[in-house]
Amino acid sequence: MKVMKKIAKLLLLLFIAIQFFRPEKNTNQGNHLASFITETNPPENVKTILTNSCYDCHSNNTEYPWYNNIAPVSWWLSNHIKDAKADLNLSDWDSYGKRQKEHKLEEVIEAVDAGEMPLRQYIWFHPDAKLSREQSEAILEWARRTKVLYGLGPQPR
Numbered sequence: 001m002k003v004m005k006k007i008a009k010l011l012l013l014l015f016i017a018i019q020f021f022r023p024e025k026n027t028n029q030g031n032h033l034a035s036f037i038t039e040t041n042p043p044e045n046v047k048t049i050l051t052n053s054c055y056d057c058h059s060n061n062t063e064y065p066w067y068n069n070i071a072p073v074s075w076w077l078s079n080h081i082k083d084a085k086a087d088l089n090l091s092d093w094d095s096y097g098k099r100q101k102e103h104k105l106e107e108v109i110e111a112v113d114a115g116e117m118p119l120r121q122y123i124w125f126h127p128d129a130k131l132s133r134e135q136s137e138a139i140l141e142w143a144r145r146t147k148v149l150y151g152l153g154p155q156p157r
């Protein structure tokens with residue numbers, strides 16, 4: 001029993017100690033999605049879907065849940081966001097060339113079509129983010145139509 005108590009105390013101390021290590025937050029109050037929205041012109045329903053299901057990980061602004069204040073959850077979320085943005089950051093749309101944009105949209109089509117996005121773990125905590133069949137169709141329709149635009153004409157990059 002004594003040993004168990006000691007271990008419990010140690011774990012508690014460890015838990016308190018890690019709270020001091022807070023990852024930097026992914027927040028941006030500016031108009032960071034302006035160029036993406038202007039260029040790809042998603043209809044209102046697709047805009048809503050992207051807001052509810054994608055931007056938390058694939059943009060420069062995350063709406064954090066309260067439990068992000070708790071380590072190690074905060075570390076876990078921070079890593080997901082970093083990985084997601086490395087693959088696709090919609091706030092950085094301008095930084096992609098024409099070919100890359102076409103390719104990113106192709107990846108969106110593949111990920112949504114396969115039901116891989118949003119991440120399953122995200123849906124556990126944000127059930128509303130789960131895409132219905134109609135929502136998936138709406139994203140696919142918009143992404144396919146928009147992708148074609150980037151495929152047209154000469155390919156500068």
Ligand code: HEC
Nearest residue numbers: 053054056057080083084087088107108111117118119122
């Ligand atoms: C909880 C965070 C999270 C959410 C929400 C999320 N993603 Fe992702 N996404 C990731 C991570 C992490 C990766 C990179 C690792 C991987 O492929 O699993 C990724 C990768 C991607 C990729 C790159 C290709 C691929 O499959 O690896 C695309 C495209 C993508 N996501 C699209 C979307 C779309 C579209 C939505 C909204 C419908 C979305 N994601 C929602 C975390 C997220």
